[in-house]
Amino acid sequence: MKKLNFLMTWLCIFILTMLTACQTVDDISSAKHFVWMGEGKSEGSDELEQMFIKLKNTGIDGVMYQCGVDKYPAVVALAHKHGLELHAWQTILRRYDDRLLSEHADWYTVSRDGRSTAEHPPFVDYYKWLCPTKPEVRAYLTELVESIAEIPNIDGVHLDYIRHSDVILARDLWDVYGLTMDKEYAPYDFCYCEDCIERYKKETGEDAGTFGDAAPDNERWRQFRYDMVTETVDALTKAVHAKGNKINAAVFPTPTISKKLVRQQWDNWNIDAYYPMNYQSFYREDIDWIEQCCIEGVEAINGRVPLYSGLYMPAMKTPEDFRLAIQASKRGGASGVCVFTPYGMKDAHWAILKEEIDKW
DSSP states (O other): OHHHHHHHHHHHHHHHHHHHHHHHHHHHHHOOOEEEEOTTOOOOHHHHHHHHHHHHHHTOOEEEEOSOGGGHHHHHHHHHHTTOEEEEEEEOSBOOOHHHHHHOGGGBOBBTTSOBTTTSOSSSTTOOBBOTTOHHHHHHHHHHHHHHHTSTTOOEEEEESOSOOOSSOOGGGHHHHTOOOSSOOGGGOBOOSHHHHHHHHHHHSOOGGGOGGGGGGOHHHHHHHHHHHHHHHHHHHHHHHHTTOOEEEEEOSSHHHHHHHHOOOGGGOOOSOEEEBOOGGGGTOOTHHHHHHHHHHHHHTTTSSOBEEEEEGGGOSSHHHHHHHHHHHHHTTOSEEEEEOSTTOOHHHHHHHHHHHHHO
16 A cells, blocks of 8 residues: 555656646747847947847847848857847848849839839838839849858848838828828839739739729739739748748738738738737837737737737837736737847846746
C-alpha cells in the first residue's frame, strides 16, 4: 500500500510538471512583441546596442528596422547578440528614388485626372508611387526583396507602403492638408496609367479611362486595383519564401478601412504575419477602437498567421493610455503588439510595457 501511494504521488508530480512545462511553452510561443525603429535615424552602434538591450530587458522579441540594405548585416548581428529578431522594414510602392524618377518615370501611378505621382505627388512631395500592375515594377521589387532575404541570418522582410496612395485620407488628416475627403476625388484616385487601363480592358471589356466621376461606383474597377496590389504581394512572397525567409507587412487597421482608403485587401495575402497600424488618433477614435480593429483583423485572416497590433506612441496622451491600448489589443485577439516607436518612450511607458508583456 505504501509503495502504491508512493507511486501515485510521483505520478501526480510528473503530470503536474508536464502540464506546467506545456503551459510555459504555449505562453512563450503564443505571443511576441515588436517595435518599429530606424526610420529617419542615423544611429551609431553604441546607441543602437543600448536600445536593443533595453528592448530585450523589457520583453520585446524583435525589431522592424529601417535602414539602407547595405547596413543590415551589422544591425542583424547586433540584434541577434542581444536575442532579438531583426526584420528589414522597407517602403515598397512609395518610392522616392532619384534614379527611378529619372530613368523610369513611366513606372509611377497616374491619377484619374491624368497626373503622374512622379511629377505631381499628392499631399506631400515624397508621395511618389510605383504602379503595382506593371511587370517591370514587380520585377524591380522582387529583386529588392530577394537581395534583403539573402542577407545572412536576417529574420524577415517587412513590407510597408504596399498599397496605393490614399484615395481618402484618415479623418484626422483632412485638416492637416485643408481637404474634405468625403468621397473619391479624381486627383487622389489611382491608377489610370496605360498598363492599368489596357489590362482591365482586356479582362473586362471596359475602358476605365472613360469612367470619369462614375469610377468610384464601379465595383469591378475597384476590385481590380485591390487585385493588382495583391498580385504584387504574392510575387514578393514567393520570392522571399524561395530564399527560405519570411515576409510580413505593416497594413492599415482593418480590411474594411484599408480597402476603402488605400486599395489594400490584405486579408487576401499569403504573408507570414500582419502588423495593422491601429492608430486610433488618425481616425478620431478612442482606445477601445483598437480592440475592435484586432477582432476584425483576426477574424478576417481566420487565425492562419499571427496579427500584431501596431500602437502609435504619439496618440497615447498618458502612460495609462498606453496600458489600455496594449490591453485592448490583447482582448481583440492580437498575438502581441508592435510599438511605433520606442524613441520617445518615458520611464513610465517602459515600465508599463514590461508589466503588460509579463502578464500577456
